[in-house]
Amino acid sequence: MATTQQPNAVQPMLTDLYQISMAYAYWKSGKHQDESTFDLFFRKNPFGGEYALFAGLEDCLKFIENYKFQKSDIDYLQTVMPDYIEKEFFDFLLNINMNDIKIYAIPEGSVSFPRVPLLRIEGPILKAQLLETTLLTLINYASLVATNAARFRAAVDPSKKFYELGLRRAQGPDGGLSASKYCYLGGFDGTSNVLAGKLYGIPIRGTHAHAYINSYQNLEELKNKELTDRITGESRPFVQLCLKYLDELGPILKVLPDQTHKGELAAFIAYATAFPSGFLALVDTYDVLKSGVPNFLAVVLALHECQYEAVGLRLDSGDISYLSLEVRAKFIEVAQKFNLPFIEHLTIVASNDINEDTLHSLEKQGHAVDIFGIGTHLVTCQRQPALGCVYKLVELNGIPRIKVSQDIEKVTIPGRKDLYRLYDTNGKALCDLMTKTDEPAPIAGERVLCRHPFFATKRAYVTPTSVQCMYKLYWANGQIQHALPAWHEVRSFAQQQIETLRKDHRRNLNPTPYKVSVSDSLHLFLHKLWMSSVPIGELA
């Protein structure tokens, strides 16, 4: 079995070598027990938006829970690291666990913002440093693709459904699995990925491909020409029924019944015979309106005569706006002519290289699509293929650390911090507020000064109707501290979280900036440290 050949990738060895090099340098200097605090955060919202969905926490906690180097790992490291590395270090590494690490985090599925620590990691510097790469790997793509999914979802009317079909275009096998899992979190309704369905309980969907349609050339190839009536159990001449209805449809749809592709019709019939209650047909292999739709509707009517109700059709090429509206018009016409109202409401699925802009454009032009199937642009996050979370040291042995930079965006906010979200009377988020952990929390109904971290003049008084403390202690004493919610609960939570943002923060074009602020005390503390870390320059 394939499962025995490659080990699971989520393990301590899934890291950058410099983490091991640093670990040795800390250990060799007797510094490895220094008590550190790291912040994990991103600097810029993805996709030109004003928020990101935070995802990947459960994966991080499971990774930490199972953190253990194997003997074979140590053997390998000994072969690749310099031979003067002391042997005791490798013994030390082999016995490491994360029991004296603490992880504070915002809940998975939360909306989150630049500079806000998603995770605050506390503990011996050697261990906290060893976690860096894997935590970033687990959070960066998960959060990015979940946010992408949420944006796709938000681009069209909430009544529409979304399925993720990106497996074949993802970064290899596990890239595909991550995509399916986190697109569901971001609001998608399911995936085509069978393994994701099995592992995560995500709804899976799928019908057939062009190759299936192409595999039939004519009706003579059909070995089975009958279908059993769903109620009576009687055997019905299904192929004949389909041909009869095709003839009747000719004048209504203004096509010559003998010009529809009979290989396509044969494929539809064979598929309907296999899935009489789940008939959904791909109609664009030849010509959507002249062949696919008449063939499809002939089978729909024949199925109805055998007391089955068809599901719908899929469009995978062409102008989705035009074609879906044309198809819906034909559905309406046929529904009236045959007095079968369900035909009007048959599902139209579209799956043709759709991205966020296409969705906005479809909403503007008008369309009749019920379900979107989206692959490439969703899972590759074409518009911005990386989130860019970073992991920065902010305190060591009780002394705050700052990373200065000529680029203000890259200056870190030093020290251990708490995070609060302040809400208005409508339950909408007003701003995020970071405080020093030794400060009192803001209080509902009381005015608090919220300051921009870097610009002294940008500041405002806020009187929140309610205040939410954002961090929970998720990992301490070698144990996950909260029962983790089921995956569909995380998904619902994420949807509720998006609703806590005002619409102007969520809109696609030029959204209103959401304010991430610091307390007055943290502002002053930051600036004092910043000033003392940057020597006065000398010009000439």
Add this chain to the structure above:
Amino acid sequence: MATTQQPNAVQPMLTDLYQISMAYAYWKSGKHQDESTFDLFFRKNPFGGEYALFAGLEDCLKFIENYKFQKSDIDYLQTVMPDYIEKEFFDFLLNINMNDIKIYAIPEGSVSFPRVPLLRIEGPILKAQLLETTLLTLINYASLVATNAARFRAAVDPSKKFYELGLRRAQGPDGGLSASKYCYLGGFDGTSNVLAGKLYGIPIRGTHAHAYINSYQNLEELKNKELTDRITGESRPFVQLCLKYLDELGPILKVLPDQTHKGELAAFIAYATAFPSGFLALVDTYDVLKSGVPNFLAVVLALHECQYEAVGLRLDSGDISYLSLEVRAKFIEVAQKFNLPFIEHLTIVASNDINEDTLHSLEKQGHAVDIFGIGTHLVTCQRQPALGCVYKLVELNGIPRIKVSQDIEKVTIPGRKDLYRLYDTNGKALCDLMTKTDEPAPIAGERVLCRHPFFATKRAYVTPTSVQCMYKLYWANGQIQHALPAWHEVRSFAQQQIETLRKDHRRNLNPTPYKVSVSDSLHLFLHKLWMSSVPIGELA
């Protein structure tokens, strides 16, 4: 252990549900044994280039070799598929293997071109169809990122080295592993990814991060102030030596020695103490030229006095062209002043958000970088995040199939085909030629008519100096038919393959199109089938 929690993703369940639905429809119609041929190919070269490196074949073969549904897979499928699916189908699925499938392919690491089948898959349609998604998943990203790596590599002088650092920005854990593996195939010299090193034997590299530098505030924090002479074993006052050399460097580098950051110096000293023969320092935490470089060179000189030779420094921000040239100039000056020639040649590593354009621009502006460390833009393939391989039915039961489309790019080339590469006297590839499998192969020294598949007027006679038959039968009779080469051999082969392309096909801007042609016989065959598949339209 984490390895027991998630199964390996490369397994039959890593597929789109529609493959299972189609399998049932084929089975139910008694069509599942129909003898099919599928082509796997891409339609457009990535990154605006004229070639792609083919990668992922070994993964595909191992997947096929181990193809087996587990009982738990079948149990799951039974819960999600309609309850009228016949139980015998699930028994059938449980017992499937790929022993009657044949896989022809071009060798892994080959240069490849649009429309050329990378794989030709033959066998019962149900099984060949079941392979589609996983094969695409395994080939699409592997080939894309290998090609990206090759392009990055080709952008600068061949003497430079390249390391892949993209793990934290990849599509999750296995995305990161795929990236490391296939960037190495594409010509990179190694990775930071420790697990990739362990699993694939790829060289790994890494030093330290900004957090490491930030973890020291001053020299007093250093517990160990000595270093042992490499030759004599004598203990030397290492901190004192560093400070002495920093003083001496002051006038040479035109800095005030007491203005360099002493926390940075402490971090360098601690790191050099741990890795005296492997000292490579990150010099941009504070100010590269006023702090990082003087501190670095002080440690280099002190190490030299203890008879160790330092490796170099890393730049992770700022203007890489300017900074690297400035740093090299300082190296030269210090090498002369101290009469230590090795200092002139210390390694300069650059790792600041580099993409292909940055590399071309650096080559134009001039720089003194020896090693590039590249992450985000490499592994996410920012410029084109998906290759878009497809999998098309081209023959069934001996009868050719064509997929027609109003978009000529999307028309498939029907039938079972062979593939030849024709070379000139210099061993450079002239063109690729597809033939029908029942045609004779082109012969070296004999003129052959090469035609554009779709445009009748585009054709040329070619007299190749040598002819290479591109396909090998890799899988048949339930066995891999060729011993697969070691990974470093695949890498060398890929580098040789790129050399078989003329430079004008390889250049970055407006490369000369490489011709993919068909034989006269295949051209006529294709057009006859195409014409007969498209009914004559009627305008009004």
